[in-house]
Amino acid sequence: MSRYAFFLGCTTPVRAMNYELSTRRVASKLDIELVDLPFTCCGYPIESINRDSAMLMSMRNFALAESKGLDIVTVCSACAGALTRFSNAFQEDESSRNRVLDQLKSAGLEYKGSAKVRHFARILYEDVGVAKLRETVTKDLSGLKVLTHYGCHYVRPSDSYGEFDDPEVPHTVDDLVEVTGAESLDIPQKSVCCGAPVLSVNKAVALSMAEVKLQMAQAAKVDALVVICPFCGISYDRGQLEIEAEFQRKYGIPVLYYPQLLGLAMGLSPRDLGFMMNSVKAQGLLEKVSGVKA
Amino acid sequence: MGLPQFARATPLHNVILTREEFKTDKSRKDFVNVSEINETFCRQVLAKPGGERFRACFQCGTCTASCPVRAVEARYNPRVLVKMVELGLRDRVLKSDVLWLCSLCYQCEERCPEDVRFPELMTVLRNMAVDAGYIHPSFAKLAAVVAEQGRIYEVDDFINMRRKQLGLPIVSTDREEWGKISQSLRFGK
Numbered sequence: 001m002s003r004y005a006f007f008l009g010c011t012t013p014v015r016a017m018n019y020e021l022s023t024r025r026v027a028s029k030l031d032i033e034l035v036d037l038p039f040t041c042c043g044y045p046i047e048s049i050n051r052d053s054a055m056l057m058s059m060r061n062f063a064l065a066e067s068k069g070l071d072i073v074t075v076c077s078a079c080a081g082a083l084t085r086f087s088n089a090f091q092e093d094e095s096s097r098n099r100v101l102d103q104l105k106s107a108g109l110e111y112k113g114s115a116k117v118r119h120f121a122r123i124l125y126e127d128v129g130v131a132k133l134r135e136t137v138t139k140d141l142s143g144l145k146v147l148t149h150y151g152c153h154y155v156r157p158s159d160s161y162g163e164f165d166d167p168e169v170p171h172t173v174d175d176l177v178e179v180t181g182a183e184s185l186d187i188p189q190k191s192v193c194c195g196a197p198v199l200s201v202n203k204a205v206a207l208s209m210a211e212v213k214l215q216m217a218q219a220a221k222v223d224a225l226v227v228i229c230p231f232c233g234i235s236y237d238r239g240q241l242e243i244e245a246e247f248q249r250k251y252g253i254p255v256l257y258y259p260q261l262l263g264l265a266m267g268l269s270p271r272d273l274g275f276m277m278n279s280v281k282a283q284g285l286l287e288k289v290s291g292v293k294a
Numbered sequence: 295m296g297l298p299q300f301a302r303a304t305p306l307h308n309v310i311l312t313r314e315e316f317k318t319d320k321s322r323k324d325f326v327n328v329s330e331i332n333e334t335f336c337r338q339v340l341a342k343p344g345g346e347r348f349r350a351c352f353q354c355g356t357c358t359a360s361c362p363v364r365a366v367e368a369r370y371n372p373r374v375l376v377k378m379v380e381l382g383l384r385d386r387v388l389k390s391d392v393l394w395l396c397s398l399c400y401q402c403e404e405r406c407p408e409d410v411r412f413p414e415l416m417t418v419l420r421n422m423a424v425d426a427g428y429i430h431p432s433f434a435k436l437a438a439v440v441a442e443q444g445r446i447y448e449v450d451d452f453i454n455m456r457r458k459q460l461g462l463p464i465v466s467t468d469r470e471e472w473g474k475i476s477q478s479l480r481f482g483k
Contacts, residue, residue, distance in 0.1 A: 010445040013465045014453055021460055036463050040444035048420040049437050053479040060475050107474035156400035167404045193362040193399035200432035201394045208366035
């Protein structure tokens with residue numbers, strides 16, 4: 001049994017409840033305890049406005065996790081990125097550290113610098129491991145062809161992450177997918193940007209960026225895109241409907257959060273994994289997975 | 295002799311104008327008027343965390359070739375933005391809407407042979423733009439929600455009701471706790 005402070009971020013609990021639900025189900029199957037704490041924004045969206053403020057926001061969350069003696073696990077790649085980069089800056093830059101410590105102190109908080117953060121997918125890969133995950137699979141998903149999508153901040157900037165995966169040709173999520181028996185296609189640009197960060201600035205640009213991957217997925221005739229970040233999920237799932245309407249094209253490619261795929265392989269029901277909340281309906285995929293009633 | 299009024303710079307037209315506009319526009323916006331040059335801008339950028347590396351840029355264009363925004367939007371060009379900062383075109387850079395198009399995906403940073411760290415430079419420039427009063431409206435809106443709620447989306451009763459139905463825990467921000475942190479936050483000058 002391992003315990004982590006569960007950092008949901010802002011987007012997942014509001015706009016990607018299927019991701020949250022499936023993550024909790026899968027974690028409990030794997031004996032990973034996810035502890036809910038009153039976390040606030042990771043700082044990522046505020047970095048563009050004021051970096052110092054963003055760093056303070058980030059470190060507040062670390063202080064909270066440390067006070068419970070827990071490391072942080074997050075399901076959002078953007079949160080993982082911001083928390084990791086600010087945590088590194090806290091360790092490396094003395095003047096920033098002192099400023100943050102002062103600000104935390106005036107809010108009645110302290111932080112010694114012990115809490116770590118990792119993405120949930122990374123914990124599955126590094127701590128649980130592919131071999132042990134395979135033992136939890138009761139329903140082989142062979143026959144499914146999927147395309148993985150890493151999300152920028154899961155692997156980049158690679159020097160912040162100690163280069164645990166290759167930033168140009170990442171493989172960890174593909175390995176996790178293959179645990180289920182599904183085939184993960186070897187197509188370049190797995191870590192291309194989904195466009196979500198630009199959505200509020202220029203929607204047309206953001207949708208065009210998302211469409212790049214959808215075109216690849218369509219050309220490869222995949223059963224689903226598999227993502228590990230709520231922003232990527234929203235871009236490709238809900239965004240896909242907008243792209244279809246805006247550009248008069250048809251894709252119909254289901255977008256699954258990785259725990260949804262893993263959960264199917266563990267024999268969990270589509271309902272338990274929040275499939276009803278996927279915008280692009282995965283009916284075809286669920287029927288293809290033998291024995292799973294849509 | 296004195297300085298010429300216009301200095302021909304590295305092509306800036308992709309940032310300022312689209313190719314079509316460039317062909318027809320006679321306003322010479324792709325030229326740098328020396329009166330536009332702010333001599334201290336460069337030093338200000340270099341002094342900020344994240345801005346230290348940009349002078350190493352030798353304009354190879356790997357960033358632009360790697361950029362997923364550039365792939366769909368010709369007006370956006372990271373290489374040119376670096377050049378504009380180097381030239382000291384402070385107002386053009388800080389007022390430009392293309393400043394807010396970077397998706398901070400870090401692809402260029404990963405590939406840059408000079409370790410320029412463009413996304414970090416972008417953060418420096420955006421912070422400076424905000425301080426100069428040029429915040430993008432979508433970010434201003436976001437900052438207002440964060441200052442109050444501690445998160446970028448408000449979690450209202452409807453959301454929490456839906457969460458309850460799904461067996462998910464209620465999400466809420468303790469306003470008093472958040473207030474202690476938010477009083478130290480600065481979202482522009």
